[in-house]
Amino acid sequence: MKLAILQTYFWCSCSIFANVLFLLNRRFTYRIFIKVKNLMEMWKSQMVLVQVLLMLCVFRLYFQSGPIYHLEPQKTLPEMGLQAPADRLVVFLLEGLRADVFFSQNCSRFSYFRDLLLREGLVGISKSSVPTLTRSAEVALFAGFNQMPPVLPTGKFDSIFNRTSASDRGMVQRFSDLSDLRVSLESSACVKSMQNATRLLMVVYVDNFGGANPQDFNYKKNLHNTQRNIRDAYEMIESTFDDKRTAYLFTSAHGLTNLGSYGSGSDEERDTPFFLWGAGVNGKPENITSNYSISHGVIVQLHKLAQIQFAPLMSALIGLPPPVHNLAKLPLGYMKVSREYERKATHLNALQLLTQTKAIIRRHELGVFHKWLPKFNDLDLQRIAFYQNQMNHLLDNGWRSRAMQTSVLAIKVAQKSLKFYYTYYHIPLIVTTVLALLGSQIYLLMKLSRHSTDSKIQPRGFLTWSTVLLVSLGISLGELVFLQWAPISTIICLLVPFGIWSLAMAEVPQSGCWVFKPLKHLQLIVAPAASIIMALCYSYPFGLVYLLCVLCLKSSAYVLSLCRNHSTVFLRFPVWYWTLDD
Known part of the structure; x- marks a missing residue:
């Protein structure tokens, strides 16, 4: 009885407290609501929101929605009975060093590394990801x-x-x-803890080149001093551990343009050098990409890798399986290990990719309509389960070379399957992005045409059959895609054009022939819009076309600004009226 009274008193107290808070903050909440409402009624605020949604659509086109979570990692190579070729991995990660600067003048700027390059090093060009940022490079390198x-x-x-x-x-x-690395190596307590570790990963960030011009004298001077300091740090690490069990990677997160900028996708920013040497590194692999000549006619092998391929390679060097979200194939021939070690490392890479594929196929099959939707026919759950049995059968019969080929084939098929499902909604997203872009321009033309001709003309509003039909179609499509377990970002991007076209249809005037005036001005929209969409597939030529269109429109706007006092100009080109006066 006492407990019931106490519970009743507690709930009444909470209710009174909540009501008091609501009464105190009601006026404040109402003011915020009114400000947000007034802000969203402004054209510029509406168009900023539209542009943000369009940018989200473009991001969703270029990038996958995100990795699959709750995946189990594979066994380590020591757990499989094999000793890793290296106990330690040291990564010197620079920022702003591009490949042509590294290889310019026959590597004369890297004289401190030349003996390592000729003796045991592996050098080449890695293709970084877009956007070319340090954070993105870290994810690509280590994940x-x-x-x-x-x-x-x-x-x-x-x-x-x-x-x-x-x-x-x-x-x-x-x-x-x-300098931070040098201080740690001079500390006996820190060195002792690192020596007691069975597996050690050391990452040294070197960002002396950010924001500088690669052709500048100070940039070259800093680069020369940095590579000398890295060589000194290498010798200090070798003398500290003194067991020849350390692997090293020297690379850059991204390159720099001649203006010192980065973040986009030019070859100067994406092509970064790498230099791999130390324990477990094969200085002369059989899969030669190309040859490169350094001083006195000495030829070295120049290799090309994707930046994401370092994740499985570095993992295998220290005996680890690839990260569970890895999408890259382990490059073969780059490790100085036994065939059995390379075979098992490749097998772990195949298992990791197949596990990721199995998770994404299962998520796809959770959808209500998966039986009637396209699927990747070369790989399914049954074939994934058969892979391990097939590997066991091949190994039991001693066919290790065939087992290696099977793992390589499984990696290729799994990569194709992952690409298929990660880009599953690519074509619908392109269509919705085009429709959203055209709808936003139609909305502007309808709004501006009405305000530039006669402000007494009233729009039809949202209670029309066209807007109700669009909203109904959008809600139905959203429910269908949601039942298919699509990512939230994908659902939002697919629904964007329905909302924008609903706004455009709500601006249709109640009387008059409204169709021809907006269509008359579509000549100012179609060329830039088509150029934007085509630039998604063919960036350089259509990007140039889009730039020319923008320059022509800007020049037209300048001419119209000289005639801004003539009302006939506003009637013919209402879009420039908004650009100049709103």
């Missing part, structure tokens, strides 16, 4: 996939850092610069 832009965070994902920390007596050390 094995291309992340969405930082403005649209991917969330938690697996990486070499997680795998190293989760292993028995594994340790991860990050150093902000080379």
Whole structure:
């Protein structure tokens, strides 16, 4: 009885407290609501919101929605009975060093690395991801996939850092610069803890080149000093551990243009050099990409890798499986290990990709309409389950070369399957982006035509058959895609054109022939819009066409600004009236 009275008193107190808070904040909440309502009634606010949604659609076209979570990692190679070729991995990560600067003048600027290059090094060009940012490069290098832009965070994902920390007596050390590394190596307590670690990953960030011109004298001077300091740090690490069990990677997160900028997708920004040497590195692999000549006619092999391929390669060097969200194939021939070690490392890569494929296929089959939708026919759940049985059969019969070929084939098929499902809504998103772009321009033309001719003409509003039909179609499509378990960002992008065209139809005047005036001005819209869409597939030529269209329209706007006092100009070109006066 007392407990019931106490519970009643507690709930009454909470109710009174909630009502008091609501009464105190009601006026404040009402003011915020009114301000937001007034702000959204302004044209510029509406168009800013439309542009944000269009940018979200473009981001969704270029980047996948995000990795699949709750995936189980594979076994480590030591757990499979094989010793890793390296106990430590040191990564020197620069920022702003591009490939042509690294290889210019026959690598004369990297004289401190030339003996390592000739003796045991592996050098080449890695293709970084877009956008060319340090954060994106870290995800590509240590997680094995291309992340969405930082403005649209991917969330938690697996990486070499997680795998190293989760292993028995594994340790991860990050150093902000080379001096920080030197201080740690001079500390006996820090060195002792690193020596006791069975697996050690050290990442040294070197960002002395950010914002500089690669052709500038100070840039070249800083580059020369940095590579000398990296060579000194390498010798200090070797003398500290003195066991020849350390692998090294020297690479850049991204390059710089001649103006010192980065972040886009030009070859100068995406082509970055890499130099791999140390324990477990095969300095002369059989799969030669091309030859490169350095001083005195000495020829070295120049290799080309995707930046995401370093994740499975670095993992295999220290005996780890690839990160669970890795999308890259382990490059073969780059490790100085036994055939059995390379075969099992490739097998782990295949299992990791197949596990990811199995998860995304299962998520696709959770959808209500998956039986009637397209699917990847070369790989399904039954074939994924058959892979392990087939590998066991081949190994039991001693056919190890065929087992290696089977793993390589499984990796290729799994990559194709993942690409198919990650880009599953690519074509519908292109269509909706085009419709949203044209709808926003139609909305502007309808609004501006009405205001530039006669302000007494009233729009039809939202209670018309066209707007009700559009809203109904949008809601139905959203429900269908939601029942198919599509990502939230994909659902939003597919619904954007329905909302924009509903606004456009609501601006149709109640009387008059409204169709011809907007269509008359579509000549100012179709060419730039088509150029934007075609630039998604053919960036350079159609990007140039779009630039020419913009320049022509801007020049027309300048001419119209000289005649802004003539009302006939506003009647013929209402879009420029909004551009100049709103």
